[in-house]
Amino acid sequence: MTGMGPAWRHLRSDRSAATTRLDRGTLRRVIRFAQPHRRLISVFLALTVVDAGLVVVTPLLVQRIVDDGILKGDTRLVTLLALAMAATAVLSAILTVVTGYLSSRIGEGLIFDLRTQVFGHVQRQSLAFFTRTQTGALVSRLNNDVIGAQRAFTSTLSSTVSNAISVGVVGVTMLALSWQVTLLCLALFPVAFGMSRWVSNRLAGLTREQMDGNADMGNVMTERFNVGGAMLLKLFGRREEEDDLFAEKAGRVRDLGVRISLITRLFVATMMAVPALATALVYGVGGRLAISGALTVGTLLALATLLLRLLGPLQGLSNVRIDVMTALVSFERVFEVLDLPSMIQERPEAAELSSDSARxxxxxxxxxxxxxxxxxxxxxxxxxxxxxxxxxxxxxxxxxxxxxxxxxxxxxxxxxxxxxxxxxxxxxxxxxxxxxxxxxxxxx
Structure with a gap:
């Protein structure tokens, strides 16, 4: 099931964000906006790279333990390498805590900067602005879009860098250990990516239809269950027609639920089958190579471990464009409010009035x-x-x-x-x- 986390997270993502046209200056403005946090971002990225590089340490230690320790009966080396594995796990845990802290510092700092700037700018708008603007839409810019923009420098940035480093390090390590086994296993991954893309496109549309269907049912119940609706229903005696109308809407939601469940199960089955088939290839082909002496047993175990750590980062990188564009769209929606000029502007040479000025x-x-x-x-x-x-x-x-x-x-x-x-x-x-x-x- 390795790799199911990133795949499941992006299963219902809106891929229309990847085709959104953004202003050319948006990315430059985002970079300038992050300038006050550049030191924290640099440390955060450096630690993320180190943490991503540790993904290959444990499998390589397993290789040494089996080949140089267990098979040769060297108990001292087995103990030292086991302690090294434990130290690697502790270091990875510490890096996870530190990067999480830095991520929250950067993210909350960006949220604070964006919210205070937007709030202050909106407060300086003319009264006519508030007579035309939806309060809920404006509050959404301060909440949802600001948080979406924050993810650009926390989860999106860290996951992209971490996944890219992990794929590069793991891929090079596997090719160095056995290029034949690695290429055979990688040949199966396009199947998983193709299935993920197809399921995501289908499921996003079906989910929207299901939400619309539930909204239609809610509207019917709200209209029919209040006093006015009940009086009209009793007055005109159209109970059978209303029953058929509601049954039609409920049946549509039922059919959509069945289709969503079937597609989801198909996706889960595929995501479980591909790693299992790749693991079978590793042990099948790698086992024959180990018997012939072209591959050691420790190398075989290291390849199997590394394989399971490759699918998740690859799946995450396949959706990186959607993540980045979604975050940039949130930034652009926030900048749209900040760029709206106020109708009331003071002149640069305006003089400050004294408290006794009354003329x-x-x-x-x-x-x-x-x-x-x-x-x-x-x-x-x-x-x-x-x-x-x-x-x-x-x-x-x-x-x-x-x-x-x-x-x-x-x-x-x-x-x-x-x-x-x-x-x-x-x-x-x-x-x-x-x-x-x-x-x-x-x-x-």
Missing amino acids: LEFDHVGFAYPRADEISLASLEVVARTDSRDTGPVLTDISFTAEPGQMVALVGPSRGGQDHDDPPGRPALRRPRGRRPGGRQGRA
């Missing part, structure tokens, strides 16, 4: 409602906008001064709710003199 002056001010694409993102709205017309000027050339204590009102013309295509009217300014009730001076 307000409008100097030839104009106003127009912003277009939808200027204040929001289509991906954050309920329906992607198709209308981005200019509203035209609403207020033009407005100049007045409000002194402390004055109340100034902008009074619109008649037909104040006129269509934006009509010529805008000029509002009248009314500046009632005097103080507010109570005689307090306030800011305009």
Whole structure:
């Protein structure tokens, strides 16, 4: 069952991410974004490479124990090599803990940076942005997409480097031990990869259909089990038709469940059969070579052990493009929010107001409602906008001064709710003199 973990994890992955077109600058922005964590990332990758290289140490020690220790009756060498195997296992465990800690440090640091930047940027958007944006979609960018982007520097990066090193080291070691046995075993692996790809494509589509079918059943039950739906059902007496409708939807979900189960079992059977057949080849061909003296018994056992450690990394590398593209898509969705400019921008030369400043002056001010694409993102709205017309000027050339204590009102013309295509009217300014009730001076 070695290799089932990576294969099963990617079984239902969405392969459409691999064909997604990304902006050319996305990868460069991701690298720049990771600059503050470059030291931790470098240490993390170095330890990952060391940990991946240890995968061949134990099989080679097994070879020495059998050939030079057991078969030659050297108990001292057997003891030393056994202690070396134990030390290798302890070192691998320590590296696993350390790399896990560094991975969490890097991942949580990236999450913190992304979330604080997105939150701060969204807080500075205009009020019009929040009137058009779905709150759930915006929160999803801060949660799901940020976590998806985090995986680019933790699980995706570490697994890609680890799998590549493991495949290279194990492959070279097996070829050095016996190139005949290695090539025969590798000939079976395309069968496993082809089956994995076919099952993944089929299962992803069937899973979506099953989710849609369950949603349809849920909608029917929600509509029929409330008071209004039950009253309509009783009133029109269509119970048999409703029973048939629900049975049809439930039957579709049932059939999809059977197909998913059959395909999953076929995949599991294939993933169990291929390593078993490869192991049989190792012992069959390698055993004949050992009998003829072309191969030692220890080498045969080392080849069998290395073989079982090769399928998992190979399966993981076959899905590396999907993992990388999925992580980059998450980054791009986060960058989409960060790149949305705010409608309210302070000028670089703007002066800071003092606490006693109460005089307000409008100097030839104009106003127009912003277009939808200027204040929001289509991906954050309920329906992607198709209308981005200019509203035209609403207020033009407005100049007045409000002194402390004055109340100034902008009074619109008649037909104040006129269509934006009509010529805008000029509002009248009314500046009632005097103080507010109570005689307090306030800011305009």
